Amino acid sequence: MSLLDTLNLxxxxxxxxxxxxxxxxxAATVSNFGGLGSLGSGMTAPDVLNSQINTIKTLTDRPFMINLMVxxxxxxxIFDTAIPAWLSEYYQENGIVAELPERPAQNFTDQLQVLYDNPxxxxxxxxxxxxAEQVxxxxxxxxxxxxxxxxxxxxxxxxxxxxDAVCVQGAEAGGHRGGWLPQSETDPLGLLTLISQTRACTEIPLIxxxxxxxxxxxxxxQAAGAELAQLGTAFLTTDQCGINDTYKQALIDARQGLRSSETRLTRLFSGKLARGLLNDYLRDFAQFENTDVLPPYPQLNAMTKSMRAHATHSLDAEHLSLWAGQGVALVxxxxxxxxxxxxxxQL
Structure with missing residues (x-):
């Protein structure tokens, strides 16, 4: 059975x-259309996740997807590293109070329990x-x-x-890289290479x-061996997307040539490699990108949250994480x- 049939798309x-x-x-709009809508819930508190699942279920009777970060x-x-000196200095110079949350991220076990209780x-x-037991x-x-x-x-x-399937995410993708092995970071594979090499070692259906x-x-x-295509950046500038107006305008500006459409893989926002539009933050602190002293994900992600919140409030795209893939010029x-x-x- 094809993955299209398995997922009823x-x-x-x-x-x-x-x-x-x-x-x-x-998510509901995409699912009602006949695709698979999804909700990125890795940063969502369990009670809110449960409520959002119920909301989607009222908006569609079609299949939808919930994504969690393991x-x-x-x-x-646990926070076991300090805020980097360069980030502390940025906060002081700009009068931003760096408020750390009680913990760096949501508890995955509690989030997964929501999917057991509200399938x-x-x-x-x-x-x-x-x-395998959780699967x-x-x-x-x-x-x-x-x-x-x-x-x-x-x-x-x-x-x-x-x-049931694997989403193979090429180096072109925007946002965080979803893998975890060192090999996936040291030599990021382009999508077509990744598909062909994956097809050679496993028969699992590919997205x-x-x-x-x-x-x-x-x-x-699809010609290369994947059954379905997962699009992210293309949806960021649509009306149902939840990003703020400053972020959305930066993407549109990149499309129109009003700012560079250059993207970069960076750890500077979160401690984990992610692709986004090049901006002043990435330029100003580029010297720290390849050091071994960056706090890991999700600690650095929590540490830069105050900066990103201030940037959102100040309509400052230069200090936001403008996650976008290499196709951003086509938004x-x-x-x-x-x-x-x-x-x-055109399909």
Whole structure:
């Protein structure tokens, strides 16, 4: 059975689960259209996640996906590094109070429990591997399980624990890289290379992500061996997306040539490699990018939160994490439905 049939989709389109950017309304709109809408819930408190799942279930009776970030109890709960001196100086110079949360991230175990108690059609995971037992428990509740991989070995690991599919995320993709093995960071693979190398080592159904913006892109990754295409950046400038206006305008400016459309893989915002538009923050602190002293994810992510909140309030795109893939120059300001109709018209 094809993945399209397994997931009960009309079109081979998945709207990427971008934490902080996706909304129940966006997910439901895509699902109602016949694609797979998703909610990036890795940073969402369990009670809010439960409420959002219920909201999506009222908005659509079609399949949808919830995405969680796999973090250990230690990673979620402990600050064991100090705020870097250069970041502290930035806060002092700009009069920003750096307020750290009680813990760096949400508790993954508590979030996963929500999916046990309030089952969803599809669950996907980034940043790590869950156990075979957890995969089986979700599947027993009627949930399809999708892993994320930046390297063939990560895809193989998901296959071996019984996942239903793997989303292979090429280096072109915007936002955080979903893998966890050192190999996926030292030599990031482009999407077509990743698909072909993954196909050579596992037969698990593949979803392709990274730089996909057009119907031609979707057909290209299907020809390469992926069954479905996952698009993120293309949805960021649509009406149902949840990003703030400053972020959205920066993406549109990149499309129109009013700012550079250059993107960069960086750890400077969160401690984990992620791709976003080049801005002053990445330029000013580039010297710290390749050092071994950056706090790890999610600690640095929590440490830069005050800066990003201040930038949002100040309409300052130069100190926001402007996550975007290498296809950002092709974004359009349009409705979510217009984007979907434009894509399927040419499939």
């Amino acid at each position: 009309t079109y081979p389109i998945i709207q990427a689960p971008m934490a902080g950017a996706t909304t129940p309304e966006l 973090l250990s109890e230690y990673d979620s709960n 969803v059609p599809v669950a996907s995971f980034t940043f790590g591997l869950i156990s 089986q428990r979700l599947q027993s509740l009627g949930t399809c399980v999708i892993g994320t991989a930046n390297h063939p070995l990560e895809a193989k690991a998901w296959s071996e624990i019984g996942a 392709a992500a990274g730089g996909i913006m057009t119907a031609q892109d979707i057909k290209a990754v 359009k300001q349009e409705s979510t439905l217009d984007l979907l109709e434009r894509l399927v018209k």
